[in-house]
Amino acid sequence: MEWNPRTNRGVRMDAEVKIELVDAGGDTEATDELVDHLRWELLELDVAAVSPVPATPAPPGSKGVDMAAAAALLVQVRGSVEAVRLVVSAVRAWFSRSRDPGLSVKVTIGDRTLELSRATVEQQERLVQEFLRSPPADAE
Numbered sequence: 001m002e003w004n005p006r007t008n009r010g011v012r013m014d015a016e017v018k019i020e021l022v023d024a025g026g027d028t029e030a031t032d033e034l035v036d037h038l039r040w041e042l043l044e045l046d047v048a049a050v051s052p053v054p055a056t057p058a059p060p061g062s063k064g065v066d067m068a069a070a071a072a073l074l075v076q077v078r079g080s081v082e083a084v085r086l087v088v089s090a091v092r093a094w095f096s097r098s099r100d101p102g103l104s105v106k107v108t109i110g111d112r113t114l115e116l117s118r119a120t121v122e123q124q125e126r127l128v129q130e131f132l133r134s135p136p137a138d139a140e
Contacts, residue, residue, distance in 0.1 A: 017075040017087050018053065020106040031071045034103070038094050039073055045086055048076035084109065085132050092116060092128055107131075 019038065023031045035052075042050045053072035077083045088107055095105050095116050104117040114131040116124055 015077045018108040019073045021071040022104045025102040048078045
């Protein structure tokens with residue numbers, strides 16, 4: 001099936017969506033709770049899996065774990081571009097309900113990343129629509 005740029009339909013898409021929570025406040029306990037809440041919301045969607053990003057081994061001489069990996073999820077999406085659109089929309093809706101002023105969210109699909117921060121609802125909507133309008137790298 002060929003990709004239609006006007007409707008963004010016609011593509012069979014199995015995708016891995018990486019979602020990273022970035023909390024400027026650095027409160028790891030609060031960030032863990034946010035990740036858990038987002039994970040449960042994403043599991044309500046028709047996705048193949050939602051799992052934490054595997055932590056990479058800490059560099060020699062460092063202490064602790066990779067906090068960026070600890071605050072990230074991988075969502076396995078099977079189906080169409082519309083399924084990916086639902087995941088991105090759910091993340092955006094979840095983010096708009098969050099009250100943490102230092103929180104931002106990065107959504108990465110392949111080589112494309114969308115970052116949501118405390119922009120207005122209209123600005124976020126424009127960013128999301130442009131991100132979703134772009135064809136996946138393997139659909140061109």
